[in-house]
Amino acid sequence: IPVDPFDLVIFGGTGDLARRKILPGLFRRFCAGQMPPQARIIGAARSELDKGGYREMIREAIAEFGGDLTGTEGRLDPFLDRLDYVAIDARGEGGWSELAEMMKGTERIEAYYFSVAPALFGDIAERLQKWGMADDRARIVVEKPFGRDLETARALNKTLATYFNEDQIYRIDHYLGKETVQNLMAVRFGNMLFEPLWNSQYVDHIQITVAETVGVGGRGEYYDKSGAMRDMVQNHLMQLLCLIAMEPPARFSPDAVRDEKLKVIRALEPVASHHIVRGQYQAEPMNEAENPGYRTAVENPRSRTESFISMRTEISNWRWAGTPFYLRTGKRMAARSSEITVVFKDTPHSIFEEDAGRHRNVLSIRLQPNEGITLGVTIKEPGPGGMRLIDVPLDMTFAEALDPEDIEQVDAYERLIMDVIRGNQTLFMRGDEVEAAWAWTDPIIEGWEARNDVPKPYDYGSNGPTDSEELMRREGRAWREVS
Ligand code: NAD
Numbered sequence: 001i002p003v004d005p006f007d008l009v010i011f012g013g014t015g016d017l018a019r020r021k022i023l024p025g026l027f028r029r030f031c032a033g034q035m036p037p038q039a040r041i042i043g044a045a046r047s048e049l050d051k052g053g054y055r056e057m058i059r060e061a062i063a064e065f066g067g068d069l070t071g072t073e074g075r076l077d078p079f080l081d082r083l084d085y086v087a088i089d090a091r092g093e094g095g096w097s098e099l100a101e102m103m104k105g106t107e108r109i110e111a112y113y114f115s116v117a118p119a120l121f122g123d124i125a126e127r128l129q130k131w132g133m134a135d136d137r138a139r140i141v142v143e144k145p146f147g148r149d150l151e152t153a154r155a156l157n158k159t160l161a162t163y164f165n166e167d168q169i170y171r172i173d174h175y176l177g178k179e180t181v182q183n184l185m186a187v188r189f190g191n192m193l194f195e196p197l198w199n200s201q202y203v204d205h206i207q208i209t210v211a212e213t214v215g216v217g218g219r220g221e222y223y224d225k226s227g228a229m230r231d232m233v234q235n236h237l238m239q240l241l242c243l244i245a246m247e248p249p250a251r252f253s254p255d256a257v258r259d260e261k262l263k264v265i266r267a268l269e270p271v272a273s274h275h276i277v278r279g280q281y282q283a284e285p286m287n288e289a290e291n292p293g294y295r296t297a298v299e300n301p302r303s304r305t306e307s308f309i310s311m312r313t314e315i316s317n318w319r320w321a322g323t324p325f326y327l328r329t330g331k332r333m334a335a336r337s338s339e340i341t342v343v344f345k346d347t348p349h350s351i352f353e354e355d356a357g358r359h360r361n362v363l364s365i366r367l368q369p370n371e372g373i374t375l376g377v378t379i380k381e382p383g384p385g386g387m388r389l390i391d392v393p394l395d396m397t398f399a400e401a402l403d404p405e406d407i408e409q410v411d412a413y414e415r416l417i418m419d420v421i422r423g424n425q426t427l428f429m430r431g432d433e434v435e436a437a438w439a440w441t442d443p444i445i446e447g448w449e450a451r452n453d454v455p456k457p458y459d460y461g462s463n464g465p466t467d468s469e470e471l472m473r474r475e476g477r478a479w480r481e482v483s
Helices: 016-031 051-065 076-080 096-103 118-130 150-163 179-190 217-245 254-267 412-422 431-450 466-473
Strands: 006-011 040-045 083-087 109-114 138-142 169-171 203-211 276-281 308-313 325-330 337-344 362-368 372-380 389-395 456-458
Touching: 006 016, 006 096, 006 412, 016 040, 016 051, 016 076, 016 412, 040 096, 051 076, 051 083, 083 096, 109 118, 109 412, 118 138, 118 150, 138 412, 150 431, 169 412, 169 431, 179 217, 179 362, 179 372, 203 217, 217 254, 217 308, 217 325, 217 337, 217 431, 254 431, 276 431, 276 466, 308 466, 325 466
Parallel strands: 006 040, 006 109, 040 083, 109 138, 138 169, 203 325, 276 456
Antiparallel strands: 203 337, 276 308, 308 325, 337 362, 362 372, 372 389
């Protein structure tokens, strides 16, 4: 279904994110017929380019980052025709009157994507207002990181609120744009099967893993000031935690969903120091030059920033009291994998012989790669061997259950941008949610800073420090294999 005509201005339209994700995503939506022919996309960045130069830059970006382009033949030029460019100085006056002129007098939806360093968010918001572009029709899209602690997040919310209402502000967390994340809500709230069991009585524990194989790459300087807690846990992992743990909202509407997520964050217990494991990756053996260890990569030999963290927390409410939630994320791990796992309790009594084996039901929601949902159920091992129990997956992997031809692969960014145009904030973080998340993470970070905690080294391509395995083992549990 095509969205209404819109003008999308991308501040930072020449940057890495715009070239890798935003514009290739918009091209796919264009090819899918979702973008009306009148739509305009205006790149606004520092480089002195003209319209033609920008179109060439994006042509190359789509060739490089656009993925499989079969079936899009003949579509690229009409798409590039939708592009315009203005060289702008977010901190000065250059380019603003030109942009204001371009945006004048249209009745379309106006969206401004802030794909620039967060330090520029306030400057851009201020200038949008000054040049008459911050009226009630405008929507702004804000990238992460949203602050680095509660104080800075509050200040940023306050600045944005000076120029825009909350219903105009779209704080992006691209994890929320993933197909499986929405499917998680469909599975939880569209079936009778799961919700009655979705509580501390039937669930032994829940684990959330976001494992990356990449290191800090070229982001070393930024990353070393941030670390896994700020870069991944405060936003992505907490968002996933909210969706898995929240009460059923009355409606699938933005504020109903976000109210329930907020309640989860506010009910999170503080994390005790013995429930946190922090780590730093080591160099790849025999290949140190190409894949150096964390401290070398960030050029800070005494760095105490974590590239890995695992922790155990609880949610203090009627549904979840006493159920552990284990979170884990890190770089240079064994595989790239994002997964939420719900491990159900043992049956109260086994009627089978002890050597028949015993399995727990495990529901795993996989975000990447191979998005899908799998439920492990116990059955009798087929054959003449008597009553032996095995665990088999009831598979809801989309690619197998549905005809792949029928599934349109939509990347998180393109889905979220289309939601901005539709004016649907359900999959975006509200200001109070972000602040509540920082209010939970701040004391944890302050705790390890006060203790002068030094992250434990962990092997390249491993699952973090051995202490992380111990965090689970001492409670008779184990992490799911990262694969
Ligand atoms: P980048 O450094 O590649 O690009 C920055 C862009 O901002 C460029 O287009 C540049 O011209 C523009 N810019 C810089 N100073 C400017 C000024 N004074 N006036 C006007 N334009 C100016 O950055 P990026 O990697 O594209 O990241 C952009 C934002 O997205 C950041 O907030 C980043 O944290 C966030 N983000 C990026 C990624 C990613 O994968 N790159 C992922 C998540 C979030």
